[in-house]
Amino acid sequence: MTGTGGEVLVITHFDGADLSWVDRLVRQQGLACRRVQPFAGEALPEPDRAAAVICLGGPHSAYDDAGHPFLAAEQQFLRRAVQADAPVLGICLGSQLLAQALGGRALPGTRGLECGFIDVRPVQAPVPGAVETAVPAGLDGRFFSFHTDTFIPPADAELLAVSDRYPQAWRLGSALAIQFHPEISPAGIRQLLALEEDKLRSYGIDVDDVIAEAAAARDTGWAGAQRIIGGWLAGRVSV
Known part of the structure; x- marks a missing residue:
């Protein structure tokens, strides 16, 4: 099932989250972004009112819904969206929330902080002549990453990609989960690192x-965003 309607619901988890590339890719599909900030008390609409849902990253731990009750509400929302076969993309924290929502688990990583540009590789090589459906092309390459938590995918999920430290992508039903950050522009990377600079150093x-590599890789980063997020939108969403 493809999503219908005119808006892509984008869930963010901190003030000023970078949506520049996401907004551009959504507009290329003839749709509009609707930013929703549950962390600031904004209510989530019913899932069937959006063409698709994109749940982005943030500083919280997906398993800390006792300390941050809005995370529990997000998990319930994501579960209902997938049950309704709405297209759902979770990135970083969003991927961990999707795991929790669909029967998997989010937990602290055992291999330390993964921050900077990492090499992502597919678990299985694409089958020659296979038809692309909901899974976007290009779930491999060099991408920005920033996390210490990780996920255990739901039991029925298909693991799609890994790095040398952590699982990086999985899918289940209408949901696609990505641990790394194909969506974030060099300006967004600079903003994100500035918030945590002392800790990271x-x-x-x-x-x-890291900032220099982001600037140098702007063109390849945008190409990756087009392949992954643009490809997902084109395959899953209809106006």
Whole structure:
């Protein structure tokens, strides 16, 4: 089933989250972004009122819904959306919330902080001549990542991609979950790192190098966003 309607609901988890690339890709499909901020007390609409749902990253832990009750409400919303066969994309924290919502688990990672540009590779090579459906092309390459938590996918999910430390993508029904960040522009990466700069430097992360790589990789980053998010939107959403 493809989503219908004129808006893509984008759930964010901190003030000023970078939507520049997401908004551009959504508009290319003849749709509009509707940002919703449950962390700020904004109510989530019914899932069937949106063409699709994109749940982005944030500083919270998906398993800390006792400390952040809005996360429990988001998980219930995501579960209902997938049950209704609405297209749902979870990125970073969003991927972990999707895991919890659909019977998997979010938990602290055992292999430390994954921050900077990482190499993502598919679990299985594409089958020659296979027809692309809901899974976008390009779930491999070099992408920005920033997380310490991870997920255990739901039991019936298909693992799609990994890095050398963590699982990176899975799908189940109408849901696609991605741990890394194909959606974020170099300006968004700079903003995100600035919020955590002191902490990251204490971990030995060279923030300046990461920002420089983001700027140098702008064109390939945008191409990856088009392949993954643009491909997902084109395959799952109809106006």
